[in-house]
Structure formats: structure tokens, C-alpha cells
Amino acid sequence: MEIKYIIENSKKMLDKKVEVSGWIRNHRPQKEFGFIDFSDGTCFKHLQIVYDNTLKNFNDVAKLLVGSSIKVTGTLVKSSGNQEFEIKANDIEILNRCPEDYPIQAKRHTKEFLRENAYLRPRTNMFQAVFRIRSLAAQAIHKYFGENGYVYVNTPIITASDCEGAGEMFQVTTLDLEKIAKSGKVDYSKDFFGKLTGLTVSGQLEAETFALAFSKVYTFGPTFRAENSNTKTHMAEFWMIEPEIAFCDLDDLMNIEEEMLKYVIKYCLDNAYDELEFLDKFVENGLIKKLEKVINSKFTRVTHEEVIKILKESKEKFEFEPEYGEDIAKEHEKYITEYFDGPVFIYNWPKDIKAFYMKQNADGKTVGAVDLELPGVGELIGGSQREENYEKLINRMKELNMNPDDMYWYVNLRKYGSCIHSGFGLGFERLVMYLTGMENIRDVIPYYRTPGNCEF
Ligand code: 4AD
Numbered sequence: 250m251e252i253k254y255i256i257e258n259s260k261k262m263l264d265k266k267v268e269v270s271g272w273i274r275n276h277r278p279q280k281e282f283g284f285i286d287f288s289d290g291t292c293f294k295h296l297q298i299v300y301d302n303t304l305k306n307f308n309d310v311a312k313l314l315v316g317s318s319i320k321v322t323g324t325l326v327k328s329s330g331n332q333e334f335e336i337k338a339n340d341i342e343i344l345n346r347c348p349e350d351y352p353i354q355a356k357r358h359t360k361e362f363l364r365e366n367a368y369l370r371p372r373t374n375m376f377q378a379v380f381r382i383r384s385l386a387a388q389a390i391h392k393y394f395g396e397n398g399y400v401y402v403n404t405p406i407i408t409a410s411d412c413e414g415a416g417e418m419f420q421v422t423t424l425d426l427e428k429i430a431k432s433g434k435v436d437y438s439k440d441f442f443g444k445l446t447g448l449t450v451s452g453q454l455e456a457e458t459f460a461l462a463f464s465k466v467y468t469f470g471p472t473f474r475a476e477n478s479n480t481k482t483h484m485a486e487f488w489m490i491e492p493e494i495a496f497c498d499l500d501d502l503m504n505i506e507e508e509m510l511k512y513v514i515k516y517c518l519d520n521a522y523d524e525l526e527f528l529d530k531f532v533e534n535g536l537i538k539k540l541e542k543v544i545n546s547k548f549t550r551v552t553h554e555e556v557i558k559i560l561k562e563s564k565e566k567f568e569f570e571p572e573y574g575e576d577i578a579k580e581h582e583k584y585i586t587e588y589f590d591g592p593v594f595i596y597n598w599p600k601d602i603k604a605f606y607m608k609q610n611a612d613g614k615t616v617g618a619v620d621l622e623l624p625g626v627g628e629l630i631g632g633s634q635r636e637e638n639y640e641k642l643i644n645r646m647k648e649l650n651m652n653p654d655d656m657y658w659y660v661n662l663r664k665y666g667s668c669i670h671s672g673f674g675l676g677f678e679r680l681v682m683y684l685t686g687m688e689n690i691r692d693v694i695p696y697y698r699t700p701g702n703c704e705f
């Protein structure tokens with residue numbers, strides 16, 4: 250029997266026989282009786298187990314330490330203590346005795362300590378909350394796209410094309426590096442795929458091929474970037490959601506992003522209130538208010554040019570001077586989201602700092618790209634309308650020294666039934682950060698991959 254079931258059906262279960270299996274989170278043994286704070290992880294709440302010396306193995310049970318696993322048979326009864334009800338045990342079977350050196354004790358541990366013990370941290374209240382919300386958010390995303398008629402596409406993990414063109418691909422090879430070091434030359438035609446390949450940095454390009462067949466598609470998968478940045482919002486392996494929609498322009502795209510985000514937030518508020526209450530209390534004060542406010546607000550939409558103007562006119566002393574035609578820094582993102590006090594769409598970005606596939610605007614200087622910035626997180630979503638004109642796309646690729654022949658299957662989409670289309674990429678971990686209030690991206694993924702770190 251699951252604790253979740255017992256708690257949700259407590260009225261019906263009262264005075265009935267129950268049987269639960271799980272772990273001791275805290276234990277207060279007394280001379281003739283004892284209290285166990287018990288959890289099986291099926292819901293955020295714990296149950297209290299009360300036992301006394303009528304248990305046949307009372308002395309052994311009384312010695313149980315935090316972390317031990319047990320199977321309890323008893324009766325659900327009204328509690329005289331803080332909680333509404335508890336289990337009065339008739340029998341406690343000891344499944345595994347946890348020794349004293351168990352790192353996760355019934356006290357507050359630092360996030361750094363828990364990161365070092367990442368294989369045990371799902372057992373703490375904080376990470377129970379974070380990973381339950383991560384799971385619910387993923388389910389909400391599938392639900393949103395499913396309800397709206399999108400086809401779910403699995404784009405390849407191993408690929409020969411660097412979508413973002415940023416040179417951040419991890420190479421995939423079966424070539425013998427030591428042999429190559431000795432011979433001094435590399436022959437990729439001898440490699441497993443007969444060419445240079447790597448792990449995907451984005452499923453967008455392949456998703457576009459499906460969008461021009463199904464109209465509405467999305468991917469949700471692992472994404473890899475060999476960028477050497479040690480920040481609180483970057484990892485070498487993260488998960489990205491990438492919808493791609495035909496007959497959709499930049500305005501429509503912003504509407505979809507806003508609707509989807511609100512749907513996911515609402516789903517978490519509806520299904521993880523206990524977890525959010527805990528996080529509100531111990532991680533980010535005001536978290537629930539923040540989320541409720543966002544689902545009832547209209548997101549701000551400003552151009553990149555307007556953003557630079559606001560930054561330049563502010564009295565703020567920035568480390569990096571904001572400049573027209575240039576990218577914005579983390580400190581600028583922070584200022585802008587605080588300035589507008591909520592999520593901000595920044596659209597029409599300078600062409601030269603964005604990827605080759607973006608829709609070239611009539612001004613010749615900007616592209617139809619849009620980033621969604623969130624307070625406390627920064628860039629959550631990067632998206633754009635795609636250049637659907639064959640000549641314009643080819644010309645842009647040539648300007649960037651890309652060979653269109655290498656991506657014939659991509660450029661041909663502009664020849665074979667081309668149409669206006671748009672899509673975006675949402676960094677899933679950054680969304681979980683926003684939903685949970687966690688400040689470090691390493692704390693919202695089970696096992697993080699960052700430069701120099703591949704533990705577990
Ligand atoms: O802005 P990006 O690079 O956009 C693309 O890759 C497009 N091809 C997406 C598309 O239009 N289909 O990445 C999208 C999002 C970012 O906004 C960010 O949230 C997340 O992916 N992201 C990362 N998250 C964690 N660690 C990293 N190293 C990340 N790099 C990007």
C-alpha cells in the first residue's frame with residue numbers, strides 16, 4: 250500500500266488495517282514505545298508510525314537508525330500529536346538496517362554537501378520536491394503538446410550537423426586517438442560513420458523536416474554542448490523541448506510559448522502544492538505567489554533595440570556596456586526582467602549574433618528571433634521564425650562560410666513546399682529552476698555534467 254493512497258483516502262482508511270514499506274526519515278525511540286517519521290516517496294508527506302513494547306522485536310526496532318528500510322503492518326488511527334493520523338504498528342519487519350555512517354541524517358544539509366552525495370539526495374525533502382516537480386513539468390509539456398495536436402518526434406542524438414554553428418559539439422568517434430597521435434593525421438573516412446560526427450546541440454533542423462510534413466511537431470530530448478562555461482545556468486548535458494510549427498510567424502510563436510509556459514506552471518500548482526509550499530518556505534520565499542502571478546499576467550514584448558535603449562538610459566553601472574547590434578549580458582537580462590517585473594520576450598535581434606537559419610527582416614540588420622527572459626533564470630527560451638526563402642538562406646550560409654551542400658536536406662525544404670514556419674528551444678532545467686526556486690542548475694538534474702565533472 251502506498252502512503253499517497255492512505256493520505257488521500259484517510260477518512261475511508263481510518264481504523265483499517267494498513268501495510269506499508271519504506272524508509273525511516275527520523276526516529277525517536279523511548280523506553281516503552283517509539284515514533285518513526287516514515288516515507289515511501291510516493292507523495293511529499295510522511296506518515297508517523299507509533300509502536301510500543303508489545304512488538305515482538307521491540308528491542309531491535311528501537312535500535313533502528315535513520316535510512317533503514319522497514320515493512321510495517323498496523324492500523325491507521327487518529328493521532329494525538331501534530332498530525333491528523335498515524336499508523337499504530339502491530340508488526341515491523343526490518344528489511345535493512347542502515348549503519349551510523351549514513352550521510353543523510355534528519356537535519357538540514359547544505360546543497361553543496363548534497364551535490365557531493367548526489368546519489369543519496371533524492372531522499373531529502375528538498376530533492377523529493379525538486380524531482381517530483383521536474384517529473385510533473387515534463388508530463389505537463391507532453392500533455393500540452395498532445396492536447397494541441399502536436400506530433401512528438403525523436404530527433405537523432407548522433408548527428409553530422411552543428412545546428413547552432415557555435416562549434417560546441419562533442420565529437421563522436423571510434424578512431425583510436427593514441428594511434429592518430431603517433432601517425433600525426435586523421436582520416437575521418439575511416440571513422441565509424443565515415444565522416445566527422447558529434448552529439449546533437451539541437452534537434453531543430455531535423456524537427457523542421459517533420460514540421461513541413463505534420464505542421465506541428467515537438468522534440469523533448471537530451472542535448473549536449475561542449476561549452477567551457479561554469480555558470481549556474483549552463484551544463485554540458487541538458488534537456489531541451491523544441492516545437493516546430495508550420496504556417497506560424499514570430500507573433501504566433503510568442504503566443505504559443507506564453508500559453509505553454511502558463512499551462513505547465515498551472516499544472517505544477519495543481520499537482521504539486523505540497524512540494525511548492527515546502528520550496529516556498531525553505532528555498533524561495535514568495536515562490537507560489539510568483540508562479541500564480543505569472544499565469545495571470547501578460548508577458549512583456551520588446552525589441553532588442555528597445556532593450557538596449559532602456560539599458561543605456563538606466564542609471565545602473567553595468568560591468569559590460571550595453572550596445573546596439575550586440576548580445577546582452579547576464580546582468581542586462583537581470584535588469585530587464587526586474588524592470589518589467591516578470592517574463593520578457595525580446596525579439597528582432599541583430600543578425601550578426603544569431604544563427605544562420607533565422608528569418609532575415611526587411612531592415613537588413615535584424616532577424617526574426619525571440620528570446621524569453623525570466624527573472625532569476627535569464628534566458629529560458631530561444632526561438633525564431635525560420636528563413637523560408639531558398640536564395641536568402643543559401644546566401645546567408647555562404648556569408649558564414651557554410652557549405653549548403655553539406656545540409657542539402659535542410660535547404661531543400663525551401664525548395665520542396667516551403668512555407669513560413671517557426672520554432673523554439675526551451676531549456677528544461679532552467680524551467681525547473683524557475684518552478685522550484687533552485688538557484689543552481691546542478692540541483693535540478695539528477696547527475697550533472699559540467700567541465701571537469703562526470704561523477705556517478
Ligand atoms: O538558444 P539556444 O541555443 O537555441 C537553439 O538551440 C535553437 N536551435 C532552438 C530552436 O529554435 N529549436 O538554446 C535553447 C535553450 C536556451 O534558451 C536555454 O534555455 C537552453 O536551451 N540552453 C541550455 N541549458 C543548459 N545548459 C546549457 N549549456 C544550455 N544551452 C542552452
Ligand code: MG
Pocket residue numbers: 620628630631
Ligand atoms: Mg539562445
